Every structure is written in C-alpha cells, then in structure tokens.
Amino acid sequence: MKVAYWPGCVSRGFTPELHGSMAAVAPKLDLELVELDRANCCGAGVIAEHNQELVDTLNARTFALAQATGASMMNICSTCQGAQSECQQRLDADPDYREMINSHLEPEGLRYERARGDWKNKNLLWMLVEDIGLDRLREKVVRPLEGLRVAPFYGCYIVRPTGRLGYDEFPQRDFYLDFVIEALGATAVEFAGSHKCCGFPVITMAKTTSLRQAGRHLADAIDAGADCLVTPCPLCHLNLDLQQPDAEKFVERELGIPVLHLPQMVGLALGLEPKELGMDKHVVKTRDVQRKVAELAAA
Amino acid sequence: MSDFALKVRRYDPESGEPAYWEDMSIELEPERSVLDAILKYKADTDNSLAIRCSCQAAICGSCGVRINGQSRLACNTQLGEASEELRAHDGTIVVEPMGNMPVLKDLIVDMDAVHWKKVQRVVPWLLPEGDPPEREYIVPAESMIDITQSMACIQCGACVSACLSMEADPEFIGPAALAKAYRFVGDPRDSQTEERLRDLAEDPHGIYDCTHCFACIEVCPKDVAPMSQIMRLRRRAIGDYGIKDSNNGYGHEKAFVDLVEKYGTLHEAQLLPKSFGQGSLIRSQIDPDSLKQLAGSFPTVIAGLKSGKVNPIKAIWHKKLADQKQVKRIYNEVESRGERIELNLYIVGEDPSDNEGEGAQEPAGGDRAGADAEAGKSEEGAIQ
Numbered sequence: 237m238k239v240a241y242w243p244g245c246v247s248r249g250f251t252p253e254l255h256g257s258m259a260a261v262a263p264k265l266d267l268e269l270v271e272l273d274r275a276n277c278c279g280a281g282v283i284a285e286h287n288q289e290l291v292d293t294l295n296a297r298t299f300a301l302a303q304a305t306g307a308s309m310m311n312i313c314s315t316c317q318g319a320q321s322e323c324q325q326r327l328d329a330d331p332d333y334r335e336m337i338n339s340h341l342e343p344e345g346l347r348y349e350r351a352r353g354d355w356k357n358k359n360l361l362w363m364l365v366e367d368i369g370l371d372r373l374r375e376k377v378v379r380p381l382e383g384l385r386v387a388p389f390y391g392c393y394i395v396r397p398t399g400r401l402g403y404d405e406f407p408q409r410d411f412y413l414d415f416v417i418e419a420l421g422a423t424a425v426e427f428a429g430s431h432k433c434c435g436f437p438v439i440t441m442a443k444t445t446s447l448r449q450a451g452r453h454l455a456d457a458i459d460a461g462a463d464c465l466v467t468p469c470p471l472c473h474l475n476l477d478l479q480q481p482d483a484e485k486f487v488e489r490e491l492g493i494p495v496l497h498l499p500q501m502v503g504l505a506l507g508l509e510p511k512e513l514g515m516d517k518h519v520v521k522t523r524d525v526q527r528k529v530a531e532l533a534a535a
Numbered sequence: 536m537s538d539f540a541l542k543v544r545r546y547d548p549e550s551g552e553p554a555y556w557e558d559m560s561i562e563l564e565p566e567r568s569v570l571d572a573i574l575k576y577k578a579d580t581d582n583s584l585a586i587r588c589s590c591q592a593a594i595c596g597s598c599g600v601r602i603n604g605q606s607r608l609a610c611n612t613q614l615g616e617a618s619e620e621l622r623a624h625d626g627t628i629v630v631e632p633m634g635n636m637p638v639l640k641d642l643i644v645d646m647d648a649v650h651w652k653k654v655q656r657v658v659p660w661l662l663p664e665g666d667p668p669e670r671e672y673i674v675p676a677e678s679m680i681d682i683t684q685s686m687a688c689i690q691c692g693a694c695v696s697a698c699l700s701m702e703a704d705p706e707f708i709g710p711a712a713l714a715k716a717y718r719f720v721g722d723p724r725d726s727q728t729e730e731r732l733r734d735l736a737e738d739p740h741g742i743y744d745c746t747h748c749f750a751c752i753e754v755c756p757k758d759v760a761p762m763s764q765i766m767r768l769r770r771r772a773i774g775d776y777g778i779k780d781s782n783n784g785y786g787h788e789k790a791f792v793d794l795v796e797k798y799g800t801l802h803e804a805q806l807l808p809k810s811f812g813q814g815s816l817i818r819s820q821i822d823p824d825s826l827k828q829l830a831g832s833f834p835t836v837i838a839g840l841k842s843g844k845v846n847p848i849k850a851i852w853h854k855k856l857a858d859q860k861q862v863k864r865i866y867n868e869v870e871s872r873g874e875r876i877e878l879n880l881y882i883v884g885e886d887p888s889d890n891e892g893e894g895a896q897e898p899a900g901g902d903r904a905g906a907d908a909e910a911g912k913s914e915e916g917a918i919q
Contacts, residue, residue, distance in 0.1 A: 245801040250845055274858045276799045281747050282791040285766045289876045290869045326878050329885035333878050340868050344861050396749035411621060433699040433748035440810045441743040441783045448703040449746065478839055517843045
C-alpha cells in the first residue's frame with residue numbers, strides 16, 4: 237500500500253529512532269512510504285494559537301502535497317494528527333473559507349480538495365487497525381511478544397476531541413493501542429494515565445505541571461506492573477523518556493521505565509532487531525525489554 | 536424495560552467510614568437517563584444517596600458526575616448508551632463524583648471550594664469605563680458574536696472535573712474560569728482588557744498553565760470549548776498587546792512561530808533558548824532569568840546527547856526545508872493582512888452540502904460569522 241508519509245519534525249529531530257524504526261518496519265507491513273519532504277511543520281497547536289488562517293494554510297499545503305501523490309496520508313505523531321485534523325475540519329466545513337486558504341497555495345501550483353470518502357490523513361496506529369487490519373498484523377508476527385507487559389500511552393491529540401477525530405465512523409479508536417499490543421502477543425496493561433496528558437506542551441511554561449503529569453503516569457504504569465510504555469506520539473516520548481530523569485524529582489520517587497515508539501514495538505514482533513529499531517537511542521535504557529525479547533527468540 | 540447495572544461511588548464523611556462502591560440494579564427504559572436511575576434507587580431503596588439535580592434537562596448544570604470515567608451531566612446521559620460503551624466493563628455503568636473537587640457526600644462535590652472560587656478569581660463582571668450610561672449600553676450585535684460560545688457555559692464544572700492540568704496543579708485557574716475570563720476580555724464594553732490579559736498571563740497558574748489536552752473540550756455539554764477560549768486569551772495577550780510574561784508564554788509562541796517561518800520545520804534545539812529569551816537567541820544568552828533556566832535544562836540536554844537521541848551537529852545546524860521560501864511567502868501573505876481571520880465552527884456551523892462552491896455565503900471572517908449568526912445558524916450547526 238502506497239502512502240504519502242508525513243514523519244513530522246520531531247521524528248527527524250530529537251527522536252531520530254522513530255523515523256528510522258518506521259523506515260525499517262514499513263516493508264514488513266507492505267507500506268510504500270512516499271515521504272513528504274517538502275511539507276512544513278503542522279504547528280503543534282502553537283501556530284494555531286498564534287494565527288488560525290496561517291496554520292490552516294500551512295496544513296492545507298501539506299494535504300495538497302499529499303493529495304498530489306495520489307495516495308492517502310500517513311503520519312507517525314499524535315500531535316501532527318490532532319493539529320492537522322483540526323485544520324482539516326475547518327477546511328472541509330466551509331467551501332468559501334477553503335477557497336480563501338487555497339488562494340495562498342495557488343502561487344505554488346497547489347490546491348487542497350475537500351477530503352471525501354477515501355482520501356484520509358491517518359496516524360500509523362489507525363492504519364494498523366483499519367487499513368492493514370489486526371488479523372493481517374497477527375499473521376505477520378514472527379516473534380510474539382509473549383510475557384511483555386506494555387502500558388499504552390495514546391497522546392491527547394489522537395483521542396480528543398472525538399468529534400473531529402473520526403470517532404463517529406471508528407468509535408473504538410481510543411482502544412487501538414491496546415488492540416495492537418495484544419495482536420503482537422504482548423499484554424496490554426491497564427493504568428490510570430493511558431489517555432491522559434504527558435505534559436509536554438507546557439514544559440517550558442509550567443515545568444511543575446508538566447513533569448508532575450509525566451512522572452505520575454510513568455509511576456502508575458510501573459505500579460500496574462508494566463515492563464515498558466508504548467506511544468504513537470514522539471512529543472509524549474520526549475516528556476516521558478528524555479525528561480524522565482528530571483520527572484523523578486517532581487514525583488519524588490525513582491522511575492526508570494523505558495518508553496517505546498509504536499513502530500519499534502511492531503518491529504520487534506515482526507522480527508527486527510532492537511538495534512535496527514534504534515532502541516539503543518533512548519535516555520531510559522531499553523535493555524530489560526531487549527533481554528525479554530531475546531529470551532523469546534531463544535524459546 | 537431493561538435491567539441496568541450501576542456501580543456508584545458512595546461516601547459519607549459523617550459516618551467515619553471510607554468511601555465504597557455500591558452495586559445497583561435498576562429497571563428502566565434504555566432511553567431514560569443515568570440521573571433517572573439514581574433518583575429511582577433513591578426513591579425505592581435508599582433515600583440517603585446524595586446527588587445534586589434540578590432541571591433534568593441539561594440546562595441548569597447541577598448534576599455533573601463522572602460516568603464510566605467521563606465527566607458529564609447525569610440527566611444528559613442515557614442508560615442504554617452508557618451501558619454499551621466499551622469503558623463500561625461488562626455493561627456496568629460506573630458513576631463517581633466529579634474529579635478535582637473535594638467530595639461532600641456521595642455524588643456531591645464542593646463546587647464552592649474549587650469551581651466558584653476560581654471563577655471569582657477572574658473578576659467575572661464587566662468593568663466599563665467612566666460613569667454608567669443613563670440607559671443600557673448600546674453594543675453592535677456583531678461585536679458580541681466572538682464571545683457567544685463562552686457565554687453558553689452553564690457552570691456545571693464538568694471541564695474542571697476533567698482538567699488534566701488541574702489534576703497536576705490544583706492552583707491552575709482552570710478551563711471554566713478562563714472561559715469566563717474570555718467572556719469579558721472579548722466584551723467591547725469592558726475597559727480592562729489589557730489588564731485582565733496581563734494578570735492571566737503573569738499568573739504562573741494562568742493561561743500558560745493549560746496543557747492543551749482537549750479534555751475540557753471533550754466533556755463540555757454545551758460546546759463551550761474552554762481550551763479554545765484559553766488559546767484566544769493567549770492570542771490576544773501576545774498578538775494584540777505583546778504581553779511579555781514571565782512564564783515564557785510569549786517567548787515560546789514567538790520562538791516556535793518564528794522558527795517555522797525561518798526553517799519550514801521546527802528547529803528544536805533553538806526552541807528552548809529562544810523561548811527563555813522572549814523569542815530572541817541573543818537575549819537568551821545574556822538575560823539572567825534565561826541563563827538560569829538554560830542551566831536548569833542542562834542535565835536533560837546532556838542526557839539527550841549521551842543517549843545518541845540528539846545529534847549535536849544536526850541539532851545546531853538545522854537544515855532549511857527545500858521549499859522554505861514558500862512557507863515564508865505564506866507567512867507574509869497572511870500576516871501582512873493586518874487582521875486575523877478566524878472561522879469558528881461553533882458560530883458558523885459546518886456546511887452540510889457536499890458540493891464545492893455551493894451556497895451563497897459571504898467571504899469568511901468576522902463579518903461572515905455575524906451574518907450567519909443573525910441568520911440563526913449559530914446554535915443548530917454547532918460542533919466543536
């Protein structure tokens with residue numbers, strides 16, 4: 237399946253292991269990635285806060301570039317998904333507004349057409365369940381992650397608000413990460429923080445609020461017996477992994493639980509090695525997860 | 536009629552006993568509400584069960600509770616739907632008091648201690664200039680449209696209950712009170728717009744303490760979208776008044792927006808120092824406050840470098856997007872307009888027609904919103 241692939245800024249910046257693991261796992265999933273290397277930042281909610289017309293134009297540009305490939309768009313970042321869905325909702329809601337936004341794209345020869353039916357912008361998580369399918373995913377598993385206890389961490393932007401994230405059509409989207417974990421043979425761990433906020437958006441403005449959130453969710457996952465977390469959002473990953481040593485101070489306890497990117501977990505079950513998936517590039521070491529996986533391979 | 540299983544969180548501080556779950560089985564039609572079920576149990580079985588309610592029609596905002604973990608009005612939630620939700624384990628409807636507020640008894644929380652106190656904090660009344668006029672204030676209808684969404688609030692507290700920033704920082708002013716603040720910031724009769732914005736921007740628990748999690752938008756029964764009102768407060772504080780707060784709110788937005796303009800994608804390594812320096816990289820390295828914050832993030836930077844996650848060369852030398860000049864052009868076109876255009880779907884509604892170019896509508900913008908609201912489109916088509 238060919239997809240217009242939007243990796244986002246963070247996967248090519250501070251979480252290069254996400255970009256690399258997606259590239260490694262794509263052939264295993266029969267995904268042909270046509271990377272949108274001319275596309276711009278989604279704004280991550282910040283440009284929307286600054287100027288709505290600007291953020292709608294920037295994302296209409298990305299959609300237009302994706303539509304020009306003739307394929308649907310796929311992203312690997314909950315934040316991109318949410319920020320772009322917000323713009324798409326406005327663009328699709330009002331033809332005059334859409335024309336006005338399109339007028340900014342004209343000099344570049346681009347145009348965003350209202351998405352009908354089959355053109356969609358989907359996070360990898362949604363693609364796995366809705367387009368690849370859990371049954372096909374199960375068939376592809378060569379190393380079932382049996383015994384691995386994984387705590388799902390969705391990221392706000394992919395679960396709220398349901399009204400603009402396609403929940404009318406797909407009401408189970410806020411359970412997909414649990415479904416995928418189970419399909420790969422691992423155990424999905426239920427914990428309080430799975431659908432809460434990692435705190436990343438206010439890390440520079442309200443550090444206590446931010447790292448108390450990250451720290452509590454990590455602690456809840458540990459207390460629920462998880463070996464690791466998994467997230468479809470690299471911004472959540474930054475607050476939960478990169479900031480984890482700092483977060484310990486805000487919840488006054490030791491943490492030390494690895495946080496995997498979604499394609500890393502999928503890749504492990506599909507037979508890729510931890511190193512190919514960049515699992516050595518985490519702040520919180522993933523060796524316990526790697527050891528468990530190595531034992532599985534031996535068994 | 537069907538039998539519905541409810542699991543209700545009960546607590547009576549006067550009993551000296553800890554909180555406990557009570558299982559109930561209630562026979563009612565599936566289209567009846569969770570509130571109906573609780574009132575039936577109260578009437579038939581145990582009159583001591585406490586819940587606040589009045590209108591039973593989603594207008595008064597009294598019966599806010601958490602149902603299957605989601606903050607909502609008990610009168611506005613049907614038994615059949617609630618029992619079929621995936622979150623209702625085995626069809627059991629779980630009912631708890633709202634979050635972020637102390638429980639007084641069973642399903643009743645202390646709204647005074649949290650919600651109303653926070654609403655008071657934002658000075659929720661008009662502060663007009665000069666002596667009051669002899670008769671009413673005359674305001675053009677279109678100038679009030681921007682705040683109609685925040686005026687729709689029924690003070691039920693569902694957003695306060697769901698707020699994830701408040702869960703981490705109980706002092707956060709919160710979604711309901713900040714939406715109320717926007718109701719006055721956006722009111723053309725108010726004379727204290729800048730002072731209000733400065734106050735909420737400078738408060739460490741103010742507009743920059745919102746973690747942008749959409750929980751309030753999701754739960755609001757009236758589509759007030761409190762988080763969107765908080766973003767409007769930020770937009771006005773920074774865009775209209777250039778308020779340089781001490782929480783880095785101004786710096787973060789300026790840094791982010793400028794970096795995307797300059798590079799096309801986000802230059803993450805510069806975001807932090809530029810945020811600390813009110814948008815300026817130079818200032819970030821000479822300003823004592825900024826230097827202190829930079830030093831504070833030093834261990835995290837080192838951890839990032841050590842893990843191999845952050846490549847120092849790539850971090851410092853961020854490649855411009857191939858088409859960065861197109862991004863720059865878009866910025867110029869939009870920002871040179873001198874006014875911000877905003878399409879608020881709560882006010883204009885979504886166009887139900889599937890055909891491009893259909894419908895005789897005015898160009899988007901402030902006037903457009905006015906025309907549609909006058910045409911009575913404001914409520915019916917509302918979505919958020």
